[in-house]
Amino acid sequence: MKKITLLFILLIITSCTQKEQEQTIIQQIAEANGFENFEDVEELRYTFNVKVNDTLRTSRAWTWNRKTDEVTLTTPDSTVTYNHKTEAAANEKTDQRFINDQYWLLFPFHLVWDEMEWEHSEQATAPISGEQMQRITVTYPDGAGYTPGDMYEIYFKDDHMIREWVYLSGGSREKPFATTWEEYETYKGIAIAKMHKNAEGSFELFFTDVSVK
Template identity: 40%
Template sequence: MKNYILIACALVILQSCKTDKTEHQNMEPSAIPEKTPAQKIAAAYGVHNWHEVDTLEFAFNVKQDSTIFTRFWQWLPKKDKVRLISQNDTIHYNRNNIDSLALNADKAFINDKFWLLAPFNLVWDTGTTISEPQKELAPISQQMRHKITITYSNEGGYTPGDAYDIYYNNNFLIEEWVYRKANAPAPTMTTTWENNTEFKGVLLALNHKKPNQNWELFFTNVAVK
């Protein structure tokens, strides 16, 4: 009797799984939720390949006139281990256990990583609101582009309340963005998104420039493993 009950339960479970699968296969295409613009942007940059990344290395550089500032990072995202190499020091830490010595390094890491992986942060970050898409003149090119705005909540994080206006093309690739500190109406910084380069299925924009200024933020020594 006990074996009969177990077999009967197994048949019920298998039938249930089969039914769920069949129902999903028979769904009308219109019943499958369409991806949001944020999800489409993340997909265009290869977020679906991120699970294969064990190590990300990059040098974060800012050039102002003839001066260049550089920080080098190594990040193991699955373990959340970080190594910073700067002109002054080398720091190792785990983002799951940040002490006072690692706090400033982590603030820099979040900033630098955000510039590199902003398309993924559109779907990774919590505590955000993302506007409905609209078409506007991009501030640098003065061409009509799609635009969404991501706004961070006033609680948590190192820079709460910030907003980013993201201008992207029909292929869901970012061409420009506007950073507005604390969601201020006026732009804090406006830059291009240039030099999209693929690293093992992950697309990264390596260059960002301000209009009419001798300023550039760029990445070198990038490795995705």
């Protein structure tokens, strides 16, 4: 009986230790990108751009007041200002764009912020470079945000900086969408990947006019 009890205790300790290590990996990805500095940010400005086959398809500028949650979207056609916390439902289309664009900008922090399920693999083959990296697979539960059920496979090296990811819409693997994470720059202690490309280079999602106050 004592041997069984001791074995049971050891299994619990091992399980808890493994879970703590997994949680540390998630936290380390956020911290590697300057998560501890984000609470000091008062305002973010950035322009979200998408280029397909050398043609600029999308360009929209954002100003996000972190203290008031006031968000301003500026496009070539219009300017919209609303409160992300209290007026999102009344500005759903704009808010969806805000979440999408800000997600690309600050995804490492969403690993800490968001409700999600995830699992960690110590070794996996990155889809674009073919390099061996670590991988976190993230799944959003039903009812979470604007796109419940979405999955992401995040590939990173020992410095915990994301190098590539794969987006799986609704969790389906029929049309995986893989891009790089590159051209990192640091703003007030926050690291931002300013360029994302697909394997062929025909798709580029990039940020310009980035400012952190």
